[in-house]
Amino acid sequence: MRQSLLVTLLAAGAWATPPTQPVLRAELLILRDTDQASRQALFGHDPAGEWGELVSRFDARNAARLREILDQQGWPTADQVGEDGAEAAWILALHLASDAPLMQRCLTLLESAVKRGVAPPEHLARLTDKVLLQQGKPQRYGSQLDFLPDGGTTPAAPIEAPELLESRRRALKLVPYPAYLKQRRQGYDELARAALRSKP
Numbered sequence: 001m002r003q004s005l006l007v008t009l010l011a012a013g014a015w016a017t018p019p020t021q022p023v024l025r026a027e028l029l030i031l032r033d034t035d036q037a038s039r040q041a042l043f044g045h046d047p048a049g050e051w052g053e054l055v056s057r058f059d060a061r062n063a064a065r066l067r068e069i070l071d072q073q074g075w076p077t078a079d080q081v082g083e084d085g086a087e088a089a090w091i092l093a094l095h096l097a098s099d100a101p102l103m104q105r106c107l108t109l110l111e112s113a114v115k116r117g118v119a120p121p122e123h124l125a126r127l128t129d130k131v132l133l134q135q136g137k138p139q140r141y142g143s144q145l146d147f148l149p150d151g152g153t154t155p156a157a158p159i160e161a162p163e164l165l166e167s168r169r170r171a172l173k174l175v176p177y178p179a180y181l182k183q184r185r186q187g188y189d190e191l192a193r194a195a196l197r198s199k200p
Contacts, residue, residue, distance in 0.1 A: 017079070024069070025085035028076065031062050032088035035095060040191065062092045063099050066106070075109035077118040090123045094130055107131050121172040133157050141169055142177055147188045153181045 019025050038055045066089065069076060076089045093106035107127050113119035129139035138160035146156045159165055165177060174180065 019078075019080055019082040019085065021076075021080045021085075024076065025081035027065075028081055028085045028088040028092075031065065032091050034058055035062060035091060056098070059095050059098060063096055063102055066092050066096075067102055070105065070109065075106070075113045075119065077113055079118065086119065087123070090127065093127055097134060100131075100134055103127075103131055103134065122174060125169070125172055125174055129157075141165070141172070141174065143180070145181070145184055147185065151185070153185045153188075 035058060038058045041054075069089070073080070076086055078086045080086075081089070090110070093103060093110070096103040096106065107124075110119055110124055110127055114121055114124045125141040126143040129141050129143040132139050133144050133156065138158045139155065140160050142155050142159045142162075142165055144156040146154050148154060169175075169177060169180075175183070
């Protein structure tokens with residue numbers, strides 16, 4: 001009985017080491033939440049209109065704060081800010097379209113973190129493709145997508161050497177591409193439903 005309880009506690013992460021920077025974690029989660037809320041509000045509106053300007057202001061504010069964090073300590077990792085805090089930093093980095101040098105800096109730091117085993121390869125794949133997309137180059141992992149009204153999903157830009165796509169994804173221990181497309185489509189549909197529910 002005692003042994004089974006121990007296994008249950010370990011599996012649930014009850015004894016996981018708490019993040020070493022809980023205040024920074026809390027701040028990153030707030031920045032992520034405002035980022036996501038602004039984008040959900042933009043859903044279905046003209047990106048060039050008032051809502052798009054609001055999202056741009058949030059992005060500029062988040063970029064300034066993320067730059068400060070990188071200057072102070074480098075890329076935030078899960079041991080410092082928890083898995084959710086590290087994911088929040090990555091989400092902010094994905095939305096740095098108006099600051100290409102900062103996005104590239106995030107990519108370089110994230111790549112180093114992945115090599116050290118302290119950041120998820122999935123984060124690296126999506127940020128890599130985002131940077132390549134901004135540079136007008138083919139994406140490497142096929143992670144940047146367009147979601148079609150008929151329920152289909154297609155790459156948002158050409159894929160570099162598509163015949164080698166699955167081998168590149170396997171090298172990063174990513175799920176097979178068809179499974180990835182299905183996961184992202186489900187996430188997009190959930191976001192769309194949430195946006196519709198939030199409208200008056």
